[in-house]
Amino acid sequence: MKQPILLSTPHIGEQELKFVQEAFETNWVAPVGPHIDAFEQEFSQIVGAKHAAALSSGTAALHLALKLVGVKPGDEVFCSTFTFIASVSPITYLGATPVFIDSDRTSWNMDPSLLADSLAQKDRIGKLPKAVVLVHLYGQSADIEPIMQICDRYGIPLIEDAAEALGATYKNTSPGTWGRAGIFSFNGNKIITTSGGGMLVSGDDKLISQAKFLATQARDPQPHYEHTQIGFNYRLSNILAGIGRGQLMVLKERVTARRRNFAFYQKMLGDLPGIEFMPEADFGTCTRWLSCLTFDPNIGGIDREQVRLKLLEQQIETRPVWKPMHLQPVFASCECVNNGVAEDLFQKGLCLPSGSNLTNEELERVTTKIRELYNK
Ligand SMILES: *Cc1c(COP(=O)(O)O)cnc(C)c1O
16 A cells, blocks of 8 residues: 655754754753843844734734734624634634635635725624624635735724744735734645644734733733743743744755645646636735635536545545635634635635645655546
8 A cells, every 4th residue: 555645744954953962951941031132133023023923823923913902702803714723713713703714716805895994884783893803714825915904994903823824925924914913823734834833923012022021821920930820831842932933944955845736736737627726815925824726516417525535545634625614513603704715715725735745756756646536
């Protein structure tokens, strides 16, 4: 039996172990230490952020961001519906209610005109949301500028979930650096990984120092342990920050490799009827963190599930694109501004194996099996 081909696996470079070793040799085996500071600095430089806090996960980063812009129980927070649940869970941790906004076809991310319409409507009834969480999905930036302008018009803080978009560009800048705060993830399946981890970035140094304070149990500056607030245990370990520093050194190569996977799939499958690849919006570069495409059975006679199951038989792992949050049972009672795009993508969309460590033989195995379904 052939080796399984997985969706997206960690891809460690040459330097990571050296940084980890250094942490051991200097006994910085703690959620404090020189790798954390260096990782924050190097990361900020790469994405063009002013300030950064290294945290235990992207979810933790988003939780702190929402808390620090003042989200409280009973508030509403707007969020992209086409995303992974970690974009939304922190809204509920704070006792707030998500309102979901659908996507446009050009970027698969939040549709600026839907956002504008729904904010105008909320304004008329005097119930504006406390924040907007804008997700940059599958390595592609949303159309940030119009969304920022709309948020600014109403004075609503924009928080960018760039967990999947490290290495992407929007008008030659990094998504995640435009809003009041942005978050990134270094989970095992992301474009670079620390096994688990996240980063909060902001132009506001007070927000970042508050985040670091809350992430370390909100300990007041006293020789003993003094607390006037409830905090969290959300700091990244110095060892994992060492892995992160090594991974940052190969980020560019990882983006190139993932874009190469996508180009290969496009070349080998692009002629098949009913297949469409995720578009790349003209305002930036998509990292192709995951290679996504849609199968229209009315045109090609083959649906997404047939492809997924056929590949599964061959031990090739694929995944339907994210099931929209407004279709999730846990959010059944939440409002959604729905234009049908996310639902349509979920019906037809599939993520193919996308790791930066895939070989040509593996990529060919995937495309050959898909072509067999079409007898081509
Ligand atoms: C992975 C991911 C997160 C959460 O990051 P973790 O580090 O796994 O907590 C948040 N949002 C999106 C869109 C993600 O893909």
